[in-house]
Amino acid sequence: MSDVENPVWQSLSEIHQDYAIVYDGIKFYKPEYCPFGGASDIHNATKGISKYCSLTDDFFVVGSKPLASSLYQINQELVCNQMHLSNSIDINIQEEITELVSDSQKQELFDLVNLVQPGYYRKKTAKLGTYFGIYKSGKLVAATGERMKTKNFTEISAVVTHPDYTGNGYAKQLLKQTADHILAQDKIAYLHVYEGNTGAIKLYEKLGFTTKRKMSFWNLKSTPEVLL
Numbered sequence: 001m002s003d004v005e006n007p008v009w010q011s012l013s014e015i016h017q018d019y020a021i022v023y024d025g026i027k028f029y030k031p032e033y034c035p036f037g038g039a040s041d042i043h044n045a046t047k048g049i050s051k052y053c054s055l056t057d058d059f060f061v062v063g064s065k066p067l068a069s070s071l072y073q074i075n076q077e078l079v080c081n082q083m084h085l086s087n088s089i090d091i092n093i094q095e096e097i098t099e100l101v102s103d104s105q106k107q108e109l110f111d112l113v114n115l116v117q118p119g120y121y122r123k124k125t126a127k128l129g130t131y132f133g134i135y136k137s138g139k140l141v142a143a144t145g146e147r148m149k150t151k152n153f154t155e156i157s158a159v160v161t162h163p164d165y166t167g168n169g170y171a172k173q174l175l176k177q178t179a180d181h182i183l184a185q186d187k188i189a190y191l192h193v194y195e196g197n198t199g200a201i202k203l204y205e206k207l208g209f210t211t212k213r214k215m216s217f218w219n220l221k222s223t224p225e226v227l228l
Helices: 007-015 045-052 101-117 170-183 199-205
Strands: 020-023 027-030 034-040 058-062 073-086 130-138 139-149 153-161 188-194 209-221
Touching: 007 020, 007 027, 007 045, 007 139, 007 153, 020 045, 020 130, 027 045, 027 101, 034 045, 073 199, 101 130, 101 153, 139 170, 153 170, 170 188, 170 199, 170 209, 188 209
Parallel strands: 034 058, 153 188
Antiparallel strands: 020 027, 027 034, 058 209, 073 188, 073 209, 130 139, 139 153
């Protein structure tokens, strides 16, 4: 199988071509789907990054560090572990898990993810893959799903639990459900987790994930004159 050294570029060159905005040297997701871009040649990507600034004022370039420009500022670098899973997670699913397909369910998903992990999930992110959730008393309290996709790999994303419902093992069960959905397609599941989130990394390792590489997420913000 191929690898995912450049996950955004590869996803937008393969399964997610329909969601791509293509510039010289770099491809971005349409901002209503995902605020990510990936470069094939970061040295030729500055003009494309600057054009994307007119579409959204806060986004990420994943991989190589963008070159400096007066049209955007590099806000911060988030270094993540890219972790892969090749085999089914060895736990039992005890909760009722719901595939989130209706408009109301997708709105609940949007609200929950942005409560727990604001800044990464957009109005149409749910269209990128399959998402699953756990409900309690009619309320969505935990969710997980798919985001970037290549022919051989699918990224697990939005691993979230409402703060009032943590500690019940919901995330582990949703991870198994999502990973099994990916593995059934003869793909490898992978995810990105901030390298400082040692608790999550230890959990993923217990579930069978292994760290493949470090991946930098460069948060960029448009300078004020771009938005005028």
